[in-house]
Amino acid sequence: MEAEARYTFVGASVLALMAALVAAVVWLKTTGGQSNFTRFTVNFEKQALDGLEIGADVRLRGIKVGRVDDYALSASALNRVSVGIRVDNRAPVRINTVAVVTRNFVTGIAAITLVNPDPPGVALVDVPEGERYPVIAEGRSDLDEIAGRVNKVGDMASEALVNINQMLDADNRAAVMDTVRNLRDLTAGLKTRLGALDTTLARVGTAATTVGTGAAELGRSGTRIAAVAERGSERLDSTLAEAERTLAEARLALQQVSKASGAIQQQAQATARRLEDTAASVDDQLGAAVSELRVSVEAATRVLDRLREPRSALLGPSKAQLGPGEKAP
Numbered sequence: 319m320e321a322e323a324r325y326t327f328v329g330a331s332v333l334a335l336m337a338a339l340v341a342a343v344v345w346l347k348t349t350g351g352q353s354n355f356t357r358f359t360v361n362f363e364k365q366a367l368d369g370l371e372i373g374a375d376v377r378l379r380g381i382k383v384g385r386v387d388d389y390a391l392s393a394s395a396l397n398r399v400s401v402g403i404r405v406d407n408r409a410p411v412r413i414n415t416v417a418v419v420t421r422n423f424v425t426g427i428a429a430i431t432l433v434n435p436d437p438p439g440v441a442l443v444d445v446p447e448g449e450r451y452p453v454i455a456e457g458r459s460d461l462d463e464i465a466g467r468v469n470k471v472g473d474m475a476s477e478a479l480v481n482i483n484q485m486l487d488a489d490n491r492a493a494v495m496d497t498v499r500n501l502r503d504l505t506a507g508l509k510t511r512l513g514a515l516d517t518t519l520a521r522v523g524t525a526a527t528t529v530g531t532g533a534a535e536l537g538r539s540g541t542r543i544a545a546v547a548e549r550g551s552e553r554l555d556s557t558l559a560e561a562e563r564t565l566a567e568a569r570l571a572l573q574q575v576s577k578a579s580g581a582i583q584q585q586a587q588a589t590a591r592r593l594e595d596t597a598a599s600v601d602d603q604l605g606a607a608v609s610e611l612r613v614s615v616e617a618a619t620r621v622l623d624r625l626r627e628p629r630s631a632l633l634g635p636s637k638a639q640l641g642p643g644e645k646a647p
Contacts (some may be wrong), residue, residue, distance in 0.1 A: 355384065355404040356450045358442070360417040360430065361392070362399045365459050369428035371422055376403050378419075378432045383409035386430065403430060404450070405415040416457030433457055 367389075376384035384405035392398035405411055414435055423430045432454070442452045 334443045354407060356407055356411070356413065357387070358454050359449055360401045360454045360456060361395075362395050362401060362404060362417075362419070362456055363395065364456060365419045367401075367419060367428065368398055369426045370401070370419060370430070371427075374427070375429040376405060376432065378405075378409050378434075383432070390593045401430070403454075405432070410434060410438065411442045411445075411452075411454065414439040415442060415454055417454045418457040418459045420459070420508055458588060535639050 370386065370389070370390065372386055374386040376386065384403055386401060388399050388402040390402075409432070411432065414433055416435070418431050418433060419428055419488045420431045442454065444452060446453050471609055486577050495622050
């Protein structure tokens with residue numbers, strides 16, 4: 319009986335402990351977990367969710383702040399996947415926070431990364447209509463941007479190939495071959511011309527050497543010319559000094575000449591005044607002489623007129639010969 323009593327006590331104790339353990343787990347799951355985490359929903363429409371599983375990490379700035387609890391396909395939108403996550407209450411989730419899918423290239427395991435832009439907004443607590451939890455907006459993944467750019471590059475490469483195929487048709491290939499042949503001929507001609515150019519450059523080098531020699535000789539000649547010019551300048555200085563002395567003497571002579579010319583001018587003025595007085599007296603005498611000569615000429619004229627006609631000289635002038643106021647004798 320005592321053995322059976324011990325077995326009963328041990329079994330009851332084990333059952334009690336298991337019940338307590340189950341109750342603790344349930345309590346921790348329902349009460350403790352709910353108090354430390356906040357649930358959110360992310361609606362993904364543009365990003366692929368390859369490798370994203372329940373229990374995947376939710377990171378913020380590289381730190382794990384939660385995990386994926388559930389996901390479901392949306393019945394209202396064809397390409398929407400609603401992912402339920404829970405995030406540590408200490409993690410700042412704002413109204414402008416966005417969620418992007420990041421993926422490990424080696425393992426292919428995906429995770430959700432929360433990004434808080436600057437400046438941060440207020441805490442996200444409002445629950446939209448028709449949702450159970452606050453909704454975090456979907457962001458744009460760097461991988462998607464890279465994939466989009468790769469797709470654009472692929473499209474551009476495809477278009478380039480099409481253009482190349484169109485360019486390399488039969489006519490264009492023939493034109494290209496003609497261009498290649500022309501380039502080959504041009505290259506051969508250039509090679510020949512380059513040989514001639516090398517010869518010309520060699521001649522130019524020789525000429526440059528000759529010019530250098532001539533320049534050296536010219537420099538030496540310039541030195542000699544400078545020495546001669548220096549000696550000539552010394553002689554010129556002495557000549558200029560003599561010229562200055564000569565000019566000084568000439569200046570003195572001019573001053574003396576100007577003084578003498580002043581005296582001569584005074585004498586000339588006096589002589590001119592005397593000549594003017596003599597000319598005036600001579601003029602008066604000439605005027606008187608001219609008047610007497612005029613009277614004598616008139617008398618002689620009358621005498622000649624009378625001698626031309628002896629009758630009038632003996633008998634006197636006729637009436638036709640009488641002047642105004644004259645009467646016959």
